[in-house]
Amino acid sequence: MWTELLPIGRSSVSGGYRRYAWSGADLECRAWFRAQAEERGLTYEVDRNGNQWAWLGDPAAGGAVVTGSHLDSVPDGGAFDGPLGVVSSFAALDELRERGAALDKPLAIVNFGDEEGARFGLACVGSRLAAGQLTKDKAHELRDADGVSLPQAMERAGYDPAAIGPDPERLARIGAFVELHVEQGRALDLSGDAVGIASAIWPHGRWRFDFHGEANHAGTTRLEDRRDPMLSYADTVLAARREARAAGALATFGKVSVEPNGVNAIASLVRGWLDSRAADQETLDRVVAGIEAAASERAARDGIDVRVTRESFTPVVEFEHALRDEVAKLLGGGVPVLPTGAGHDAGILSASAPTAMLFVRNPTGVSHSPAETAAEDDCLAGVTALADVLEGLACS
Numbered sequence: 001m002w003t004e005l006l007p008i009g010r011s012s013v014s015g016g017y018r019r020y021a022w023s024g025a026d027l028e029c030r031a032w033f034r035a036q037a038e039e040r041g042l043t044y045e046v047d048r049n050g051n052q053w054a055w056l057g058d059p060a061a062g063g064a065v066v067t068g069s070h071l072d073s074v075p076d077g078g079a080f081d082g083p084l085g086v087v088s089s090f091a092a093l094d095e096l097r098e099r100g101a102a103l104d105k106p107l108a109i110v111n112f113g114d115e116e117g118a119r120f121g122l123a124c125v126g127s128r129l130a131a132g133q134l135t136k137d138k139a140h141e142l143r144d145a146d147g148v149s150l151p152q153a154m155e156r157a158g159y160d161p162a163a164i165g166p167d168p169e170r171l172a173r174i175g176a177f178v179e180l181h182v183e184q185g186r187a188l189d190l191s192g193d194a195v196g197i198a199s200a201i202w203p204h205g206r207w208r209f210d211f212h213g214e215a216n217h218a219g220t221t222r223l224e225d226r227r228d229p230m231l232s233y234a235d236t237v238l239a240a241r242r243e244a245r246a247a248g249a250l251a252t253f254g255k256v257s258v259e260p261n262g263v264n265a266i267a268s269l270v271r272g273w274l275d276s277r278a279a280d281q282e283t284l285d286r287v288v289a290g291i292e293a294a295a296s297e298r299a300a301r302d303g304i305d306v307r308v309t310r311e312s313f314t315p316v317v318e319f320e321h322a323l324r325d326e327v328a329k330l331l332g333g334g335v336p337v338l339p340t341g342a343g344h345d346a347g348i349l350s351a352s353a354p355t356a357m358l359f360v361r362n363p364t365g366v367s368h369s370p371a372e373t374a375a376e377d378d379c380l381a382g383v384t385a386l387a388d389v390l391e392g393l394a395c396s
């Protein structure tokens with residue numbers, strides 16, 4: 001499976017993946033998913049939001065055990081974030097068949113569309129739409145950097161954008177959803193475990209900071225006469241680190257756009273995107289408020305007008321304890337339970353069905369980068385763990 005997936009959407013320059021929602025690379029990944037489903041004699045379907053499903057057993061029977069993840073990527077992403085969960089799902093199904101496991105419940109493998117939000121700026125679009133956490137109207141307003149709207153992109157990819165929206169009947173079929181994912185930190189590396197179980201997803205969000213100043217000549221404008229938004233922005237980036245460190249939280253400015261973006265011009269507008277996450281809502285609110293206050297204070301000194309817009313927000317997700325405990329029991333105990341700062345489809349679905357997550361050790365902790373990695377032995381341990389969990393949940 002990896003041999004077929006590895007070349008899809010891979011940049012020859014960076015070695016990273018550029019599998020953006022509804023792009024050619026995404027469509028190749030989708031074709032791969034469909035082929036995997038059909039090779040195994042599974043019933044293949046695409047839901048109204050473009051999420052792909054492969055069913056063993058009758059979907060309408062209810063109480064299904066569902067596993068899967070996503071195949072799209074961030075810009076220059078790694079090979080494992082997403083695909084490890086989908087590949088492991090098919091591999092776990094193969095293992096269950098080898099074991100001759102007699103499943104009493106239907107089993108499904110899913111590929112959720114547009115998980116990373118790399119193209120349209122909003123993460124988990126496929127699962128959010130299905131769960132009713134993103135309205136059709138809002139989704140239709142999403143645009144990529146080239147001005148292509150989500151409906152246009154879906155239509156060009158051969159999907160029907162008019163059909164998107166909440167899918168409660170489909171989600172009601174799910175008895176339990178288990179997502180396996182490469183760990184995006186070093187907790188398992190530090191604890192010396194190949195596999196872990198998720199306890200919670202930290203609350204997280206994205207905020208856009210617009211610093212409006214005045215464009216002018218870099219060679220003739222006296223320092224005293226400048227209204228340079230780059231200074232306010234730079235100071236805000238440092239403030240974000242200070243606030244996050246003081247609170248034991250995370251705050252990152254990882255994307256910035258500058259107008260007019262000329263080497264010899266003082267900027268008129270600097271737009272920076274803050275990603276912030278913390279263990280609880282109160283801490284996150286305090287961190288973001290601290291960064292906003294620092295931005296306003298510095299902007300006032302620089303003669304800059306600053307506006308802050310919250311573009312997305314996901315509250316804390318505490319995975320259901322009963323399912324989490326059952327997963328831990330099925331894995332024989334001793335498996336570490338850890339929180340994560342990364343959002344996942346499992347977090348979105350947790351409002352609609354019991355969900356759980358398994359993490360596979362990432363020896364460097366690096367993710368969202370071509371350097372993301374996992375050892376083959378650990379990946380195989382992940383497949384066995386997932387197969388154990390699926391078998392335990394699907395056999396009465």
Ligand SMILES: [Zn+2]
Pocket residue numbers: 070081082115181
């Ligand atoms: Zn992911």
